[in-house]
Every structure is written in structure tokens, then in C-alpha cells.
Amino acid sequence: MGRRTLVDDLVDGLLEDILDGKLQPHAALPPEADIAKAYDVSRLTVREALKALRAQNILYVKAGRGTFVNPTDNWTGLDAIFKAASHDNGAEQVAVGLIEMRRMVETGAAALAAKRHTPEHAQQMRECIADMKRFHDSGDLDAFVAADIAFHDAVLKASGNPFVRALFAQLGQLLYVKRRETSAVEEIQLHAIDYHQKVMESILSGEAELARRTMDEHMDQTYRDYERYVHHAAS
Missing domain, CATH: 1.10.10.10 (Winged helix-like DNA-binding domain superfamily/Winged helix DNA-binding domain)
Incomplete structure (x- = not known):
């Protein structure tokens, strides 16, 4: 820095x-x-x-x-936008906005990954899921979050579109903070492991529409978990 x-x-x-x-x-x-x-x-x-x-x-x-x-609403600087959204207790706006953005981008990335993934991408996804299970069992929150983010990065890599990864790289720190906030809840960790397995299987099936739909369902679950375990719990 x-x-x-x-x-x-x-x-x-x-x-x-x-x-x-x-x-x-x-x-x-x-x-x-x-x-x-x-x-x-x-x-x-x-x-x-x-x-x-x-x-x-x-x-x-x-x-x-x-x-x-x-x-x-005319601003284009990411840091400034996040500061504006977080200002005056606007943390929910940031969390929900990130889920909405992830849904728009990651569903398309999953569809592309179904057609473009390689055996190396598949192995990366498997290793990330195995790591998530291991770190869930050991209670290592930071390592769990890192494995969670690495899984999604593997999907972005498998999409074959470098612009998608570049976009998410700009959001790296904020995504980590929000993932860590939700992953502190054990039930959310279990849901994430389950859905990552489903997403991987849908991508490896080679069916683009199935992969898109499964990732969309994962985002639905992410939003429900946030509402139930984080937002309402803090209210």
C-alpha cells in the first residue's frame, strides 16, 4: 500500500x-x-x-x-460508492447490493463455466469445497472464508472471461468483510458447503442453463441466510 x-x-x-x-x-x-x-x-x-x-x-x-x-447515484468510484452506501447505518444496503451484483455476474459466469471448464478448474473447485468442510469442522473462520472466496474465483476462472475476475478483484476486501460477517454463523457455513457442491456438479454437467439456475438458487440462499441470521439478528 x-x-x-x-x-x-x-x-x-x-x-x-x-x-x-x-x-x-x-x-x-x-x-x-x-x-x-x-x-x-x-x-x-x-x-x-x-x-x-x-x-x-x-x-x-x-x-x-x-x-x-x-x-x-452519479458517482463511479467504487470506494466512494461503498462509503456512501455504508454511511449513516447503510450496511444493509451494501450487503444486499453486493448479493444483487453477485447474482447478475456469477450466474452468467457459471453458465460460461459449464461450457469452458477444464479438469484443472474442476480440481480447484473440489479442493475448495474440501477445505471449506475441513475449516468448518476445525472452527477456522478466516480459512473458511478464504476457501469460500477461492471457490467462487475458480468458477470465475472457469468462465474464461478475464474481465469478470478483474471486476471482482476491485471488490475483494469488501467481499471478504461481508463473507466473514455471514460465515460467522455455523448454519450459513453448512448452507454454503451444500450449495457449492451443487454449483460444482451443475457446472461439471456441462449444462449451461442448469449451472446458471443453480448459481441463482445459491444467491437466493445467500440472501435468505443474510436476512435470517444477520440482518434480523442485528435488529
Whole structure:
């Protein structure tokens, strides 16, 4: 991880001001000189921070009028989107949104994997399931989560589409945190093992529609488990 800079700190500070409501959607930002004075940084640092925020569509420019705050549904930076979704007790929005995203992507990946998997992919999936069983029995939560994620990564590899894996790589830390939250429940671990076995068998059958449907059912179970054991338990 690279060293943080004054620009990084200012980006985070302005983002917090936006999320805290100090800067409302479509509100104009103060002049650069005022921001520099408020954060005790140079105007060059302010320009670079505003540039970074514009690149994520957090800010937008009106020619001759200044820089303005974009509504969050226009943002494109993943970290900023997650911070916005998690802000003000929005953890459920993040969890459900990730399941919805996984459903859209992983069902298609499973269908492709049914047609494109190799013996090596099949072996990887088998090893991941065996690891999940072993770590469930030993009570090693972190290792269980790692094996869970590795299984899904094996499916993504088997799809033969590198863009899918690249997309999930951007979500790696957040996916790990949310998987760990749900996998702390023993019943959810058992459901995951059961459905991973079903998903693997459907992929190895070579039937794309069966693989798609089975992965979709796995996402249904994931959502039900979240609602029953995590969301309602925390309410």
C-alpha cells in the first residue's frame, strides 16, 4: 500500500463533508483558496484533490460557474460508492447490493463455466469445497472464508472471461468483510458447503442453463441466510 499524500487526505475530507451533508448535492464548492485555508494545504493540492473527485464523478464542473457536488447515484468510484452506501447505518444496503451484483455476474459466469471448464478448474473447485468442510469442522473462520472466496474465483476462472475476475478483484476486501460477517454463523457455513457442491456438479454437467439456475438458487440462499441470521439478528 502506497504512502498517503495530502491530496488523499483532502479527497477523504471533502468526501466526508459531502456524506455528512455539509456539502449538498448540486451545491457549489467554496473557492480553491477557501478550501486551501480550511484544510491548511496549498492550492495545488486542492486542484489535484478536486481533479480526483471529478474523475469519480463525485464533483462536476459548470463552465464559468464553478465546481458542484454530484448526487451519489452519479458517482463511479467504487470506494466512494461503498462509503456512501455504508454511511449513516447503510450496511444493509451494501450487503444486499453486493448479493444483487453477485447474482447478475456469477450466474452468467457459471453458465460460461459449464461450457469452458477444464479438469484443472474442476480440481480447484473440489479442493475448495474440501477445505471449506475441513475449516468448518476445525472452527477456522478466516480459512473458511478464504476457501469460500477461492471457490467462487475458480468458477470465475472457469468462465474464461478475464474481465469478470478483474471486476471482482476491485471488490475483494469488501467481499471478504461481508463473507466473514455471514460465515460467522455455523448454519450459513453448512448452507454454503451444500450449495457449492451443487454449483460444482451443475457446472461439471456441462449444462449451461442448469449451472446458471443453480448459481441463482445459491444467491437466493445467500440472501435468505443474510436476512435470517444477520440482518434480523442485528435488529
